Amino acid sequence: MKWTVDRYPPEPSRRAVLRGALAAGAALAVSGGVSSCGSREDAPRTAAGDQWRQFQGATLNFISENTAPTAAIAANTRPFTDLTGIEVRIVTLELTALVQRVALDLASGRAQYQVIYADPYQVLAPYQRGLVDLRTLQADPNLPDLPGGVADFIPAQMDAAGRFVDPQAVYALPYDAPTMIWQYRRDLFDKYRDRMADDLGFDPTPSSARTWEEYFGIAQWFNKNATSDVRYGTGHQARQHDSLMNDFSNVLWSYGGDYFDNGKQVGRLGSRDPGPCRLDSAAAIAGAEFYQRLLSIADPASTTWDWDGVGAAFRGGRLAMCPNWHEFAASNEQVMPGKVSYSALPRGPVSTANMYGGTGLGISANTLPHERGAAWLFLVWATSPGTQLANLKSKAGGGTPTRTSVYELPEVRAAEKRPSPMPNMLTAAAVREAWQADRIGLRPKIPMWNECNTAIFTQLSRMLTGGASPEEAMRSIKSRVDQIVARGWVA
Template sequence: MTMITRRGALLGGAGMLAAPALVSQVDAQGAFNWRRFAGERIEVSLTANPRSQILIQNQREFEELTGIRVGSEAIPEQQHRQKFVIEFASGRPSFDVIGISLHVNKRQVGRARWTADLKPMIADASLTSPDFDFADFGAGAVAYSTQADGRMDTLPEFTDYFILYYNKEIFARAGVQVPTTYDEMYETARRLTDARAGQAGFVGRGVRNANVVLYTSFLLGTQQRDCTDANQRLLTDTPDAIAAGEFYKKIMRDCAPQGVAGFNWNEAQTSFSQGRAAMWLDGVGFAAPLEDPTRSRVAGKVGYAVVPRGAARHHCALFGTGLGISAGSNERKRGAAWLYLQWALNKRNQLRFLTAGAGAPARQSPYRDEEAIRTSRFGRDYFETLIASSRIAHPGLPEIVPVTEFRDTLGTALTNTIGGADVATELRRATEAFRPILEQSERAT
């Protein structure tokens, strides 16, 4: 259930009450005109999640402020991806604003130029409110919303960083410190693993497809860092790629629970939330259920830390979503849609995301809101971890079109290594199997 705090409710109510007066004041002063597209209607297509729920619940604020009517839909993730790809490909999308999972569809959308470049709109003072504060968006999130050719075709909405969850009670009992390097993490996990007591030192994703993002977290710590090079050539059988695979195999075989080869995030979450694992490396979105005492035995005992440093680099895996404007919408609808993006991702709504436990907003200012931190069910280390993670974030998946096929192919190899298969052999086999798929996708127009 989405939680809206008293502060969030007051902010939302104040916004709705103040909107007409604000408009009159702005117009009277000849300053920014929020009502220049009054009477227009735009369609907004979002993925069903708590953030979309917050936007839809509060969109009356935008309508009162601008005089623009909004038709919104929120569709389950897989169905939403299929829908917008089909509609864009038809040349007649039914929406003006679209929510996009950047770790899945960024290159596909960018290469087809389905969404408009937002940079000219940001630079246009007649279209962009003075309080938009683009500099408030995290650098990693902005880079993620920017295509290789420099076009910024989405505005960052949500950033999903991989962080380290740890059980403070287990750590205190053993007298160990939070690891700062991957080697330290392995040694700590080995020390905290007690098979007889049913306690694993570490838990993570082991099942095919889902496990790739844990593997790439380890690869991010190498000199290579990425799964592809600047020319989209596959780099999953190099010495660094193999070394990351060896670490993945080692920590999953030596320190994780029995049956981890079948674990997705939900099984890993269950293991950690029931106190059966000392550490878990995964996305920030799991903090809320871990701190829910009706669902978690470790509520109040969870520590949050930035992912450890690798041998050569220090990055955390970045995933995220952005809001884009359909390039096929007419000029007036594009203008109205840009006003919607400014409202949807303003500081108030981004703070609502954070205080509702709806995920990590792309802006920096919510994490510095002292009232939000003081009244939050999450500890201060959670907010500090998110801020620090934003500074070292790097995409956790290659920016390619066949992302799902990549995760299936490489993920099979990784799952096999948990069973004892040779890492180098498995990664070379997976690389050879996927390379022609990637090359074909790059040749396609």
């Protein structure tokens, strides 16, 4: 099956073009509050010989959120060390703690962490000036090439995870690609399909052709008619947390609402000044009204769950279906092999939207030249087709490839069907649809997003617990976000 996502044309004469265009900027100057490196010892370098061995003896520190590909790499860094002679030390933290640690490290002027898990919203957008433009390294003839070039990465992910404002600069390479999709108990849908169809008046088989109103009807049907099999038809990650913003956004976008004007552009490439918040629009309020109504029939514990909570409830047999990140497929298949299927999320009155949560790997601009070269070797290796395939097979991780070429491998295509040695590939059809340019859900990539996000999920939580009506919540968020954006951001 061919990818239908939009593509950029092939890159012309990569090294020649980039070398000429970037010669003056090869030593990236860090501004905007990030200090210079100061005097310290660089990594060792051997001038001649194998490009992959030139920094042997170096040590890299990689700071990451605890994600599937990082778990897989952490379980087996030996292939990289054998290839390069470089030792990699990996620190994994919860995302908020990671952001704080990265911000301090960038401000210090000394790269304690050379390789950074650069979350697009909480690291890339606010601290872009503290990251190396990777084109400088891709253009260096003394360093290994990036297999397949930038064009091999799925285009929407390359922009969302790797760029900020400038459509040409590359600050991170797409590393993971968690995406929210519809996860459902296939065994229960098979068991009750005919009864549901008769009672509801439509085919309940999950797909992006289903509407959110139909999803509501299916959930309510399970609540009333299948209590011997599951306690609730649906559950959600609706805790007062980042997870609530993610869960709500899928509905918001499908109803035609958005956080700012030109929402797709602000989500894909980002903006330093996105303009006024648009959550007070009629479409946004309608989306909030539906979301409140949907949560009123969902498992009441939803307001205490993030993605891990709803994932555990689904695997525990408590729910017939839920929206959740597609990489939970690996654990679903361990606990309920053959009982779960996957679809893109339902559509609203305007469209379907599936929240993308992917992140890229970047390099601290505080690195010294040899450190930077060693870090580039790690980025090239960690995002290479071979490593992505190994991560997909790993028992310690799972992950999902960010490169088109990996999905085209015969063994990966075969893994889309059961029995699958790569259970995340069972979601391939759903995420392939979700990653299309008109269906991928991209939250605003703005420097002040973290503070805006807190305002969003705080007011949404008030709405779900009866403290505010949907209209009051949306207008309150708009007011607070406008204040945050007007104040601006200084990194």
